[in-house]
Amino acid sequence: MSFDSDIQGRLETDAKDIIGRYPKPRSALLPLLHLVQSEDGYVSKDGIEFCAQQLGITEAEVTGVATFYTQYKRKPVGEYHVGVCINTLCAVLGGDQIWAELTEHAGVGHDEATEDGRISLERIECNAACDFAPVMMVNWEFYDNMTPEKAKQLVDDLRAGREVLPTRGAESLSTWTEASRVLAGFPDGKANEGVQAGPESLVGLELAKENGWKAP
Amino acid sequence: MEGTMTTLTPVLTRNWDQPDSFTRAAYERNGGYQAVRTALGMNPDDVITAVKDSGLRGRGGAGFPTGMKWGFIPQNSGRPNYLVVNADESEPGTCKDIPLMMADPHVLVEGIIISSFAIRAHHAFIYIRGEVLHVIRRVQQAVTDAYAAGYLGKNILGSGFDLELTVHSGAGAYICGEETALLDSLEGYRGQPRLKPPFPAVAGLYGGPTVINNVESISSVPSIISNGAEWFASMGTEKSQGYGIFSLSGHVTKPGQYEAPLGITLRELLEMAGGIRAGHELKFWTPGGSSTPIFTPEHLDVPLDFESVGAAGSMLGTRALQIFDETTCVLRAVLRWTEFYAHESCGKCTPCREGTYWLKQMLARVENGQGMEDDIGTLNDIADNILGRSFCALGDGATSPIHSSIKYFRDEYLQHIEHGGCPYDPAKSTLWGGVK
Numbered sequence A: 001m002s003f004d005s006d007i008q009g010r011l012e013t014d015a016k017d018i019i020g021r022y023p024k025p026r027s028a029l030l031p032l033l034h035l036v037q038s039e040d041g042y043v044s045k046d047g048i049e050f051c052a053q054q055l056g057i058t059e060a061e062v063t064g065v066a067t068f069y070t071q072y073k074r075k076p077v078g079e080y081h082v083g084v085c086i087n088t089l090c091a092v093l094g095g096d097q098i099w100a101e102l103t104e105h106a107g108v109g110h111d112e113a114t115e116d117g118r119i120s121l122e123r124i125e126c127n128a129a130c131d132f133a134p135v136m137m138v139n140w141e142f143y144d145n146m147t148p149e150k151a152k153q154l155v156d157d158l159r160a161g162r163e164v165l166p167t168r169g170a171e172s173l174s175t176w177t178e179a180s181r182v183l184a185g186f187p188d189g190k191a192n193e194g195v196q197a198g199p200e201s202l203v204g205l206e207l208a209k210e211n212g213w214k215a216p
Numbered sequence B: 001m002e003g004t005m006t007t008l009t010p011v012l013t014r015n016w017d018q019p020d021s022f023t024r025a026a027y028e029r030n031g032g033y034q035a036v037r038t039a040l041g042m043n044p045d046d047v048i049t050a051v052k053d054s055g056l057r058g059r060g061g062a063g064f065p066t067g068m069k070w071g072f073i074p075q076n077s078g079r080p081n082y083l084v085v086n087a088d089e090s091e092p093g094t095c096k097d098i099p100l101m102m103a104d105p106h107v108l109v110e111g112i113i114i115s116s117f118a119i120r121a122h123h124a125f126i127y128i129r130g131e132v133l134h135v136i137r138r139v140q141q142a143v144t145d146a147y148a149a150g151y152l153g154k155n156i157l158g159s160g161f162d163l164e165l166t167v168h169s170g171a172g173a174y175i176c177g178e179e180t181a182l183l184d185s186l187e188g189y190r191g192q193p194r195l196k197p198p199f200p201a202v203a204g205l206y207g208g209p210t211v212i213n214n215v216e217s218i219s220s221v222p223s224i225i226s227n228g229a230e231w232f233a234s235m236g237t238e239k240s241q242g243y244g245i246f247s248l249s250g251h252v253t254k255p256g257q258y259e260a261p262l263g264i265t266l267r268e269l270l271e272m273a274g275g276i277r278a279g280h281e282l283k284f285w286t287p288g289g290s291s292t293p294i295f296t297p298e299h300l301d302v303p304l305d306f307e308s309v310g311a312a313g314s315m316l317g318t319r320a321l322q323i324f325d326e327t328t329c330v331l332r333a334v335l336r337w338t339e340f341y342a343h344e345s346c347g348k349c350t351p352c353r354e355g356t357y358w359l360k361q362m363l364a365r366v367e368n369g370q371g372m373e374d375d376i377g378t379l380n381d382i383a384d385n386i387l388g389r390s391f392c393a394l395g396d397g398a399t400s401p402i403h404s405s406i407k408y409f410r411d412e413y414l415q416h417i418e419h420g421g422c423p424y425d426p427a428k429s430t431l432w433g434g435v436k
Ligand SMILES: Cc1cc2nc3c(=O)[nH]c(=O)nc-3n(C[C@H](O)[C@H](O)[C@H](O)COP(=O)(O)O)c2cc1C
Pocket: B057, B058, B059, B060, B061, B062, B063, B064, B066, B086, B087, B088, B089, B090, B091, B174, B175, B176, B177, B178, B179, B180, B212, B213, B214, B215, B217, B218, B392, B393, B394
C-alpha cells in the first residue's frame, strides 16, 4: 500500500518545502512525521513509507524515530485529542481527580479513542503552564484552570459538535490533523487570534505597575 | 540588603499587558528592533564582550555564563557556525518561555539576530516543543514578519549580514531539552544525548561549532545591547547578575510570572503573590523545577541566586517555584516526578534506565503502604547509584526529589510504613477541596 497518486503528489510538494528548510535533508524527519500525521491522523504504514522515500532512508529507521516521540501516534486518535496534565503540580491541584472522573465519564482510558472517533484521552506531562493548573490540552491548545465539571462538559461539547474555545489559543479549534500540519511548519493563519497572555502571566507586571516598580 | 525589600523589574514581561504585544507593530512601537541596529553597527567581538560584561548566565537551568559560551566558538573552523535556541521547556514546573513566546516572540527573534551576528552564524534554529500549538503559530508568524521587514534573510538592514531562521517543532520528549539530545533530534534522529567532549561549541549541529541557549537567555540580549552591560549587572547579586522570570505555581494565592532581580527570596515573592492559599501553610517547594532538590519553610530567606541556592543544597535551575502546602503528601509528589523520569529516561545508560524504574517501583510500594523501613535506605542507595554515574543530567535530576525528600521528610516516609498507607487525603490538596 501507498498513498494514492494525488495525495502522494501533494505531500511530495510539502516534503520538498520542508526539506528545503534545512542544511541536511535528514533534519526534515520530525516535521515529515507531523506531515504524514496530518494526512492520516497517525503515523500510518503509508506515512512511514513516504518519509523513508523522501529522505532515502529505511522504513526501520523512520519507525525507530517515530516510536521515540510521544506525539507520534501508532493508531488513530480522536478528532479532538484531549490531554490531562498529570505531572505533580497539576495532579495535586486536581489533575488526578479530573483524570479519574473524565475517563469514567467518557468511558475510555489513556491513549484510547471513543467509538465515534470524536475524542481520545491522554495523560500528559507538564505542559509549561503550571501557573494555570490544573491544565488540559485539546489538540495542543491550552485549557487553563480546569475542574472535573469543566472537563466533562468540554468533552461532552466536543462530542456533540459544539465548539469550545481554548483559554489561550485560536478563535476556532483546529482538528487533530489540522494542528499536525501547523507542527509540520505550515501556518494556518491563526497566529494573531486569541489573547496575548493569560491573567496569571500578568500578575507580576500588574503588581509592578501598581507600585511603580521598574527596572532601573 | 537586610531590611530593604526587593521589588519587581519587568523587562521581558514589560509589554505583555498590551493586547497586540505579539505583533511586529507593537514590538516596534515599544522600541523593539532598535538593539539589532546598534549591534549590526558594532564589531561582533564587542557584542560578545558586552554580553560577557553583563554577567548574563544561562536561564535554561545550568547558569553557564552566556558570553563565555559564545567566546568558545572558533572562527574559521571551515564549517558553518550555528545558533540553536532551546525552546523545549519541559522541566516540570517550568512555565516562563512558553508565555514569553506567546506574548512577545519578536524579542526572541531580535535576540537571535544579535546573537547570531556575534558568533558569526548564518543559520539559526528555534527548537520548540510540539505540544504548544498556539505558541508555535506565534513564533512562525514572528519569523515570517521579521523576514518581510528585512530583519532576516540576506543583507539584513543593509549591514551585509545574512541570517536564515528555521522554526522546528519537537514531538514530545523531555530529554530533547538536554542540549546534545536536542541536536540529535534536530538532525532527525531519536533524541539521545551525545558524549562530551567534543562540546557543541566545537562540534555541534552537523558537526559545526554551535551555541545552544535558552529562550530567556537569548531574549535578554536585546536589553543588554540597548541599555548596556552595566545596566544589566546593576541588578541581581555579585555573581548572579540581572533579572529573571520567577514562576510561582501551586498553593499560592496569586500564581503566575514575577520578573525580579536574581537574589529575591521566596518570602518576598510569596508576599507579592498574596501568600500561601488562605488557611494553609507552606510545606515544601522546588526552587527551580523538579530536578532541583526540594526546600522547606526554613529556606524562605535563601536568596534565589545561583550561589546561595547552591550553598543551601539545591539549584536555582529555571526559577520554577512549585509551592505545596501542608495538605500535600510529599511521597505522592516525589512518586509522580519519579514516574516522569522513568518514563522520560531515554534508555541510553543503565544507571538511569534501570535506576529510575526501581525508584518508581519502590516508592509506589511505600506510598501504598507496603513499604518496609529498609526501603528508605534502599531508595537512597539506588539514587546514589544514579547520581554522578549517569550519562546526562536527566539521571542526576531524577535523584533530587528522592534525596531531598528523605532528608527533610524521613518521618513522613516512616509514617507511611507504620500507618500502612498514605495518611493524606488528596481531595484536600485540590484547588476546590482545600478552601477554608
Ligand atoms: C533532561 C534535561 C532537559 C532540559 N530541558 C531544557 C529545556 O527545556 N530548555 C532549556 O533551555 N534547557 C534545558 N536543559 C538545559 C540544556 O541542556 C542547556 O543547558 C541549556 O539549553 C543551555 O542554555 P542556557 O545556557 O542559555 O541556559 C535541559 C537539560 C536536561 C539535562
